[in-house]
Amino acid sequence: MTKNIYKFLLKRYVVITPILLVLVVAQIESYSQLTTSGTFGAAVRLAIPIMLAGLGGLYSEKTGIVNIGLEGMMIMGTWFGAWGGYTFGAWQGVFIGMLGGALFGLIHAIATVSFQVDHIVSGVAINILAAGVARFLNVIAYQDVAFASSTASPRIQGDIGRLTVPYLAGGKINDNETFNLFGSIEDLDLFLVSDAAGLVLGFLSNISHLTIFALALIPLSVIVLWYTPVGLQMRSVGEYPSGSESLGVNVYLMKYFGVITSGALSGLAGSYLVVAGTGTYLEGQTGGRGFIGLASMLFGNYKPFGILMGSGLFGFADALQLRSPDAVHGLLIVISIFLFVLTLKNFYEKKYRVSVITLILSGGFLIWFLNSTSIPNQFVYFTPHITTLIVLSFANQRIKLPEKIGVPYKKGELN
């Protein structure tokens, strides 16, 4: 039993070590912003769209279709989400945004599945198309509307509700304040415990209902993809399409289903930005989050919970650089120690060359940390990207791709 727990922890050291390190470093006064509930709350808000896009990528790639058009489908989600929200209301906007994304998923599916077009070419075309279509639609739809322009929509109607969990985070029941358990633990300033409470509080207080809906999709995806017949068929299509067909699986149907779901989830990611974020569509507001979603999918090794971790990491780094550029300096020592842990691990596994490289890098970050008090602003803004890059390049060298990913499949073909 204890051996199993030990094994489990060891397998997940990539996730666990940085979290522990951050909690420890946050004890230093000037880096205390690292673990406040405010930072974690912002991290959740910034991570959800990336997570949804990554989840979208998962559904498509599991069926063997590379989906680089996530960004474009997300753009459609932002536009349709805002249009639906302006015309009908917030939740309707979310639904219409998903439909908009699914529409572009359908286009991608027609091109790649029925016409066997190269997946990358079609994906790039989707991205270019979506940017143009969004501007085009925006000009047409809001011609006579005040406070709209060719690059921005008017504000959506209504609001998605927010939830603060009662008792645990001090939410209200029938307008009566309740006890704020984690909030009071955070205020106690106990070593480590308060910081962990801050983390939990970020997830429990003032969260949009849409966030809860999005987070619920993670376990749901695990169930659908790994514990239902449809999920098995979808995965088999990505691994070995001709074999699946010989067993009576409708390969095209599964691929269509995967790509359209992918579009709908990316659309949801886009409408999240609008409905739970700005309240309006703004041109370019996706800002490459679709591509980062793709990276978080690779980081998560095609597993829903892995995607959650990957997008969470990015969201945390993003929240940190926005909220307290000073605390980013504390990440240097985290990275340094993390690289040192990697060195030990690689040395233990007799991968001497890799361990030397990580050791040198670890020392480099340590020297940087000791000889500076802050990081130049230009670097701070790239914190999320750099963090992701470092973790991606050193931590996960065994990504298991679906066997026949990116390979066009024709019905009846032996492949």
Added chain:
Amino acid sequence: MTRMKSKWLVLFIVFGLILTACGGGSDDAAEEEVVAEEPAEELDSPATTAAAAEPEADPASICLVLDIGGLGDLSFNDLAYSGYEKAIADFGMEGTFLEPDGGGENRGELLELCAEAGNDLIIGNGFLFDASMNEVAPSYPDINFAITDGVAEPANVRGMLFDHAEGSFLAGVAAALKTTNNHVGFLGGVDFPLIHEFEQGFIAGVQAINPDIVIEIGYASVAPDFSGFNDVVKGKEIALAQYESGADVIYHAAGGTGTGMFEAAKEVSESTGTKVWGIGVDFDQYYQVGNALPELQEYILSSMVKSVDVSIYNAAKQTVEGTFEGGILVDNLESGGIYLSYSGGYIDDIKDTIEEYKAKIIAGEIDPPSARP
């Protein structure tokens, strides 16, 4: 069979590219309509100005090229547009306005487009136009050019500059007098020298009242990434962090990003029960943001108004009258092109102190710094 199919696909992609191109082009189409209507209305109204009195003569024409954020940013670009609209209405000018694409890379092309169409006055709204002005303006010596917040070398270009530090100094004074926590914040759009003028002026103003006040400073992006002028989400997160750390007045110089700050002010005020403030910029945002998003109006303490509309209007007027000259034109507190607004009446109680500092700045007793030390 597959060959047939791939032909369809090629057709589809080409169609997509055409649509993409339309995205930019459709503005012009939409604009032409508006423009066609304007002079017609002008004919009916009793004309008072010389230009409008003789509408048969070829009317002067004005072309406005907006910058990142585009129309609808409730700030810098909308302000320029209102000056442009007023000029069209008052002088019966023919107008065209263009918006650059998302990243603003096609500024030069848009200026060229305006020049080839034979406009009499072409305005690039934003310092980012300086390089393209230098390229385009010399080829069209008979056309008047103007650039907001920037300067360009050619003699037919007018650089319309504003002394941001002076106005921001007053915003700092107001913030320092209004804070109850002795804690204020500054939200900049893009970390680069132009916005440092706002930042330094603001800091100097705050410290003139009380040097012990803590000042939070945050930026949405760093040059050459100018997305920070149009990123409401980032603006909101930065402002939330500043309010949560104790700041109760934040001044923004971030264009469209600033809307996020007002939203953060509303959210924090409602969840904590203590009212926090935001100070707007460029426009009198009490009216501008307040009209578009009425629920945010009560959190707008004041605005550091920068009359880009007046500068554009004047440039248009002088073009019509034939008195336009290139060179540099600076607006400041003294000229009235920069001022602190009292809309909403939230700072009426400290008006005397603000006016006192304003007089000192105009008299030259105080010289707000405009660059980082």
